[in-house]
Amino acid sequence: MLDELLEALKKIWLAKGIGINNGATKSELDSFENKFHVKIPQDMRGYFATLNGMQIGYYDGATRLWSLEEVRPLTDYLAPTAGFSIPPVMHHSISNVPDRLWAGWHRLMEPTSLDQVEPSHNSVRLLLPDAEHYFLFGDYLYEGSVWVIHLSDSLEADNSILSVYDFPGQYHRVADNVKGFLAQYIAESPDTLI
DSSP, rough: OOOHHHHHHHHHHHHTTTOBOOOOOHHHHHHHHHTTOBBBHHHHHHHHHHHHHHHHTOTTTTTEEGGGOOOOEEEHHTTTTTEEEEEEEHHHHHHTTTOOOOOTOEOOEEEEOGGSSSSTEEEEEOSSSTTEEEEEEEEETTTTTEEEEOOBTTSOOOEEEEEETTTTTTEEEEEHHHHHHHHHHHHGGGGOOO
């Protein structure tokens, strides 16, 4: 089934004139695993080995799925805001979000006590369990939201995919794995995954 999904996705992208990267090599996949101390699940490994995302500068509407080289930890992406120091204006916005979660969504971060940080910045802490094991692999609306997958050092672990909005600081689960994500992307549209 994965091969059929990848072929269908390739046809969609080529029909839209989207540049596709050469597949990632086994060495590149192994290097990623070693660097981050994770195991790439078979469906994700197949995706990167076959398509390896869109070339930089190409989008499917407002969607861009990244190459293996671009994949990075969620905590690195959020480091300017979760680590964690944020401008006072954003701290005010985050502190006003708590009662306005979208249905089915969860809070990504919360402000910490103001007395724990220097006067010019305020800190936040991540609320997403196991946040350090989520990795960005694509975005929607030019990083207005990002897709992340849970990776660990075991192939038996959960590989759920979340849609994350760092502002207003919310996330929700969109697929159980890469295969499910791609199936929905192809059958409906990437818009249904945000």
